[in-house]
Amino acid sequence: MRIPRVYLDAPLRAGETLALPKPQAHHLINVLRLKNGAPLRLFNGQNDAEYLATLNIASRRHASITVTESETIQRETPLRIELVQAIATNDKIDLILQKSVELGVAAITLIHSQRSVRASPEKIRKRLTHWRQVIISATEQCGRTRLARLETAQSVDEKLTAPNQPAARYLLAPAAGTSLATAAPKDQRIQIWVGPEGGFSPEEIRKAENHGVQPVRFGPRTLRTETAGMAAITALQALHGDLVKL
Known part of the structure; x- marks a missing residue:
């Protein structure tokens, strides 16, 4: 048992x-x-x-x-991955939080973008307790001993200008010239930006580039917002993290 x-x-x-x-x-x-x-x-x-x-x-x-x-025990990946996720519907955010924890992310930041689901600060505050419980339950299930950090409701601009950012920062963009597979992180701290349904706007992508975030493509198919981050995290773990040991 x-x-x-x-x-x-x-x-x-x-x-x-x-x-x-x-x-x-x-x-x-x-x-x-x-x-x-x-x-x-x-x-x-x-x-x-x-x-x-x-x-x-x-x-x-x-x-x-x-x-x-x-x-x-050691069940933490050597990578310190932060998922920067545009806010989606409640059921999708629950799924994203759960699977991100299972895949070993260190932090999740939920942000407002131009095309993301609208959520008032009051609504976000009301969901915080629930979202933290989703993270705890996923951590209990998957065997990790450290809780992923959760930050919420920052704008794109606020996140781009926040202090202490990692050197390796990637934004998933289908039209990007560089693929995620060929992007070589310079250290073990990695930030992955995932847009809402419809993706980040051209203006947001330009701002991100100006702040050192590198747009990268991830395969020939268009992935839903709840799929894109999970697939990218899995790929990074397989290329540079503990999934490579399998």
């Missing part, structure tokens, strides 16, 4: 007993139907450690965990 993995936003140490938040206790007891003493694997998103623990059930709504031991 597969041991459930659980994210806890707390320091974890062998020998300690911690109360579980009610939503997690409910999920383990009433959804997964785990019994008292069931084994768990914990992580807190802060390091490369995974912790073995046992479940202590007090009632149908209350439980704690006792950490028994820790082990260092």
Whole structure:
């Protein structure tokens, strides 16, 4: 039987007993139907450690965990990929976040572009908790121990002028002269820009080029926004990351 993995936003140490938040206790007891003493694997998103623990059930709504031991694991790619994704519909963003985490991205930034789905700041704020939970659930499922960072609702201009940008910055554009496969990243920090349905506007592409972002093409077919980023991340991982070891 597969041991459930659980994210806890707390320091974890062998020998300690911690109360579980009610939503997690409910999920383990009433959804997964785990019994008292069931084994768990914990992580807190802060390091490369995974912790073995046992479940202590007090009632149908209350439980704690006792950490028994820790082990260092390495499931993070050497690449530090940031996906810069134009905002799409809610179901597509959920899919993009989930699959990006599974493929090993370090960060996801959602931006407004000229052709992206309109979303007010208030609507974005209301979705933040849900989006972060999507990232946590995907991290629990895929075995990673570090959470991908999520930033939201920046404009194209704000993202282009943000400090501490990586040297390798690529924007997917079907008409670009250079292919993603031949673009050679200069270090392990890589930024991939994916436009909305209809792509980035010519003006946005020019601005990106002026700020050091290189347009690249990615195959002969037109990919949907929820497909393009996942395909590009997979290709980068196969060319330069940990998928090359398969």
